[in-house]
Amino acid sequence: MRFLPTFDGGGPVISLTGRSISGGKSTGEAVVLDADFSFLGGVDPDTGDLRVPPYTNIKDKVLVFPRGRGSTVGSFTMYDLKVKDNAPAAIINREAETIVTTGAVISSIPMVDRVDISVINNGDRVEVDGSKGTVSLLDLESKGVATSILVKGGRVLMLKRSKSMTIFPGQWGGVSGTMEEGESPEETAVREVGEETKMSIDKPIRKAHPILVRHDQDVWTVHPLLFHVETGEPILNWENSDHAWMNEEEVSILETVPGMKEVLRSLQAWED
Numbered sequence: 001m002r003f004l005p006t007f008d009g010g011g012p013v014i015s016l017t018g019r020s021i022s023g024g025k026s027t028g029e030a031v032v033l034d035a036d037f038s039f040l041g042g043v044d045p046d047t048g049d050l051r052v053p054p055y056t057n058i059k060d061k062v063l064v065f066p067r068g069r070g071s072t073v074g075s076f077t078m079y080d081l082k083v084k085d086n087a088p089a090a091i092i093n094r095e096a097e098t099i100v101t102t103g104a105v106i107s108s109i110p111m112v113d114r115v116d117i118s119v120i121n122n123g124d125r126v127e128v129d130g131s132k133g134t135v136s137l138l139d140l141e142s143k144g145v146a147t148s149i150l151v152k153g154g155r156v157l158m159l160k161r162s163k164s165m166t167i168f169p170g171q172w173g174g175v176s177g178t179m180e181e182g183e184s185p186e187e188t189a190v191r192e193v194g195e196e197t198k199m200s201i202d203k204p205i206r207k208a209h210p211i212l213v214r215h216d217q218d219v220w221t222v223h224p225l226l227f228h229v230e231t232g233e234p235i236l237n238w239e240n241s242d243h244a245w246m247n248e249e250e251v252s253i254l255e256t257v258p259g260m261k262e263v264l265r266s267l268q269a270w271e272d
Contacts, residue, residue: 018114027089027138028061028090029125037063038074039070090110124139142212145220145222147222148192150175156174158245171255172254177195185225199229211259214258
């Protein structure tokens with residue numbers, strides 16, 4: 001299932017809005033699992049120790065995983081953890097299912113789903129409000145970024161970042177730049193396209209919902225914009241070493257910067 005989580009970025013706290021599953025509010029250090037998880041067999045209720053990677057203790061932690069699985073006995077394992085004071089402080093899922101939902105409710109564990117869990121890393125300090133359906137990353141701040149996609153003759157302009165770039169050198173992307181204080185995404189787009197390509201753009205033909213992108217301790221609120229250009233070729237500055245006008249298949253095999261393919265999908269970049 002694809003969904004568009006909403007969030008507030010650019011301030012001292014990044015807040016994701018999902019769906020309320022089990023009420024209550026709690027704060028803790030995130031423990032992130034890469035795979036679907038079963039409480040039955042996946043954790044020792046007598047200690048709170050995980051039996052699956054990352055093999056850590058979940059007592060008073062915010063447990064983050066894509067989806068629950070396994071036997072319905074898992075719900076009672078969660079309750080057993082609660083009775084023995086070894087339960088997680090809260091649970092975050094990409095998509096909730098019945099077993100974990102039931103266990104969270106009967107154990108009074110705050111739980112939220114329909115959140116983009118890819119932006120949460122192990123060790124993040126997270127506040128979960130299960131009553132409001134919100135997840136706040138307390139120690140991270142998002143920077144606003146405008147990412148411009150230029151389209152000409154049914155192909156999009158892709159730029160290869162130079163080896164001189166400290167972030168994502170050698171990877172392909174659109175024209176991206178950090179939004180300065182008081183600057184709109186459109187204003188950033190005009191400035192950055194001019195600096196990086198010497199090309200002129202007018203109003204965007206399409207804008208998409210912002211996308212939150214996480215890389216290590218950096219978080220960007222990416223504003224995707226699509227611009228149509230009739231003629232001209234880019235004149236690159238030092239930030240990029242190569243360029244090409246590409247179709248969807250050609251872009252699909254590239255090593256792109258994080259979030260780029262989602263940006264292209266959100267803009268329906270190859271559709272008239």
